Amino acid sequence: MADIYETFMAAKAIHESLGARVNIYNEGIGGTGNIHYVMSWDSWSSMASSGDAIAMSPEFRALQASATGQVTPVGSIQGFPLYYSK
Numbered sequence: 001m002a003d004i005y006e007t008f009m010a011a012k013a014i015h016e017s018l019g020a021r022v023n024i025y026n027e028g029i030g031g032t033g034n035i036h037y038v039m040s041w042d043s044w045s046s047m048a049s050s051g052d053a054i055a056m057s058p059e060f061r062a063l064q065a066s067a068t069g070q071v072t073p074v075g076s077i078q079g080f081p082l083y084y085s086k
Helices: 002-017 044-055 058-066
Strands: 021-026 035-040 072-077 080-084
Touching: 002 021, 002 035, 002 044, 002 058
Parallel strands: none
Antiparallel strands: 021 035, 072 080
């Protein structure tokens, strides 16, 4: 679990530097224990600009490659995978 939080905190720093707002939380009482990594923006245009920057970020690509196998995708919003840990 510590590896996941470490990876999420590294991703948060990258995403926020590229214009996203990030919240990370763990489901509590009555929840499934899933960890949620939630990104948001002030507008659709800022989401598009940020998404383009994230897609081109060598730092984020390296982080994704290093985190392979840490999480399992559970769904998709706007075509981007959502991940959680069990």
